[in-house]
Amino acid sequence: MSDFPLPILFIMAVFFTMWLILRKYHQIEQRKRALPELNAYLYANNQTEPRCSACESTELNDVGLTHGKDERRIVSCAKCNTMLYRVVPPEREE
Ligand SMILES: [Zn+2]
Structure with a gap:
């Protein structure tokens, strides 16, 4: 070799x-x-308004799952970048 x-x-x-x-x-x-869906995330973290589970920030960023205009959104913390939950458009919900 x-x-x-x-x-x-x-x-x-x-x-x-x-x-x-x-x-x-x-x-x-x-x-x-x-990632959990919004309701599951709120329930798991005992929250009524979503905020970061790592740093408690309420500033959140959401991006499309596969591309910018994807209706399935991934929400992450704007401060520490922790991925928090996903948002599924209603017609896709089971
Ligand atoms: Zn955070």
Whole structure:
């Protein structure tokens, strides 16, 4: 293996890095999909108005699950970036 051509090593390194990035991205996606819905979140944290469960902030950010205009929203804390809960549009609710 010591006389492996350098370009091949380089390409392998690039692919390995891409694989690591994809794996990280996938983990974040999984975590988003595992988030509780708003009502479950409020109930679990004994809240009536949603606020951050980590730092108590009421400043929240919401982003689309897969893209900016996605109706499924992921709400996270604007201060500490903790992902808090997801909002599912009514027609998708079970
Ligand atoms: Zn927070």
